Amino acid sequence: MGTVTTRLDSQAKSIFDDLGYTVxxxxxxxxxxxxWRVVHVTPMPEPDDAPTSGRFRCFVTREGNCRDLERRLQRQKLEYDWAIIGVDEAGEYEVHATTVGW
Structure with missing residues (x-):
């Protein structure tokens, strides 16, 4: 796991911890x-194919990759609810796309 992935990993854990989840x-x-909710969180430094199974998933990526990742996920026609969180260099984040009303 490279530096970028490790940093995204730490940021993803921190985001969900701040939201009150047990991580x-x-x-x-x-x-x-x-x-009752279990969310599988995938740090994704580059847009890539997503896992094909699950119920709730969240992909954490760099701010600049959100649009490409969203298009890729939409093309996959995934059968689970998903969200994308974009993280900038300062560690600030924003939910960019979601298929569920979290």
């Missing part, structure tokens, strides 16, 4: 749990 490592992903 743990789940292989290459992060598992964020709160009440």
């Amino acid at each position: 743990s490592r789940d292989g290459e992903e992060i598992k964020a749990e709160r009440k």
Whole structure:
């Protein structure tokens, strides 16, 4: 795992922790749990194909990659709810796309 991925990993964990989720490592992903919801969080430094299964997923990427990642996810016609969080160099973040009303 490279520096960029490690930094995105830490930022993703911090974002979900700040949102009140219990955060743990789940292989290459992060598992964020709160009440009945379990969100699988994938740090994604570059737009890539997404996992094909799940119920709730969130992809954390660099701010400049959000649009490309959104298009890629839409083309995959995924059968789960997903969101994209874009993180800038200062660590600020914004939800850019979602298929569920979190």
